Amino acid sequence: MNIQQMRYVIAIANNGSFREAAKKLYISQPSLSHAIKELENEIGLSLFERTNHGAKLTADGKDFLQYSQQVLAQVSLLENRFLSKEQREHHFSIASQHYDFVAEVMSRLIKEFPEYTNFRIFENTTMNVIKDVENFRSEIGVMYFNNRNRRGLLRLLEGGNLTYRVMGDFQTHIFLSEHHPLSRKKAVTVQDLEPFPQVRFTQEDNHYTFFSEDILDFFDAEQVIHTTDRATLVGILHETDAYGSGSGLVKYPERQGIKLIPLENEEDNQLVLIYKNQATFSFLGKKFIAYLEEYLDSMRIVK
Structure with a gap:
């Protein structure tokens, strides 16, 4: 049993057939069928019911899928944490709550550094932003603090080995x-x-x-x-x-x-960047922070 076979099982389950899964995986259907047959023989279980209409997970297949997804999630975490230096040099990802300025700052990076082959902007909910940085998917997260949310969010950051930097106050x-x-x-x-x-x-x-x-x-x-x-x-x-x-x-x-x-009579809020404790920012990470500071200066945001 290996990681690739687990990925094959998930692809077949998601696509509903060996033929469609093989297309998405860029391998031949016979090669995919052979890999699954080898896996089934090794573990002594039938994972799929093969019909004229496609492939359907058996009860054992559903259990195998559930465990495979957990394993692959951990593999993804390892890959994100220990990317090779060459891969890190051509990849940059940030996570953020919904802010228009993130697209503007990232667009500047994309235009100025075309040699970078992989940019990612993960715009999502507060918890998912924190988890994305915690799990090394993104180098930096963008969110806000105020007196209502600070205590709860700081507790989550501490649990994820994260820290923060205040970029400025806003109304x-x-x-x-x-x-x-x-x-x-x-x-x-x-x-x-x-x-x-x-x-x-x-x-x-x-x-x-x-x-x-x-x-x-x-x-x-x-x-x-x-x-x-x-x-x-x-x-x-x-x-x-x-x-x-x-x-x-x-x-x-x-x-x-x-x-x-x-809005009148409301306390100010703080725009903050979150990142791993003792993190060393990449070249693009430093550029992102510098360009964001320039943007906030142009908006007259007070540090």
């Missing part, structure tokens, strides 16, 4: 359409927002408020729309009187047809 802003009834106000209050729906980014566990990516997730809106996608959020803002909350670190909100309005 909470409300995102809404240019046609929203509040769009002409220079600043808004929580009371102003009470009659309107709120759009929030979905998180793993809504019971723990420190996971929230939306700074006003603690405000009890009468109607809430949950989404995982930034484009969907903007689309909802365009078509309804809903609002969202965030950092306001967007250079050209009018290009998206939205307005950013400061």
Whole structure:
């Protein structure tokens, strides 16, 4: 039994047939069938029921798949942690909550360093951002702290052998359409927002408020729309009187047809980078931090 055979089993299960799995794996179907037959003979179990309509996992196959996925997850962790120097030099990945400026900073890196062959931007939920950095998938994570979430998030960072660096403070802003009834106000209050729906980014566990990516997730809106996608959020803002909350670190909100309005009487938040304890940043990691600092300076973010 070997790692490659485990990957073959997962590919067949995911594609529903040996033929489709072989295509995705870029090997011949006879080679794939032979590898699975060897595995089945070795462990003395039948993993697939082969029919005219494809391949279906047996009960033993389902158990084997479950254990294989756990093993391959650990293999992936090892590969990410111990990439060769040559591979690290041509790979750069960051994880982030949903921020427009991340794409702008990464685009600058992509254009200036075409010799790097693999860029990755993992834009996801708060817990997944932390896990991505913890498991060495990303060199740097981007998120925010404030007095409501700091204690819970610091506990998670400590558990993952992670630390953080404060990039600057920012004021909470409300995102809404240019046609929203509040769009002409220079600043808004929580009371102003009470009659309107709120759009929030979905998180793993809504019971723990420190996971929230939306700074006003603690405000009890009468109607809430949950989404995982930034484009969907903007689309909802365009078509309804809903609002969202965030950092306001967007250079050209009018290009998206939205307005950013400061929220009054709210504490400032901190934009932070998270990374492994005692990490040595790669060349691109250092460049990313420098370019992000330039971006924040242009937005007049206070350190």
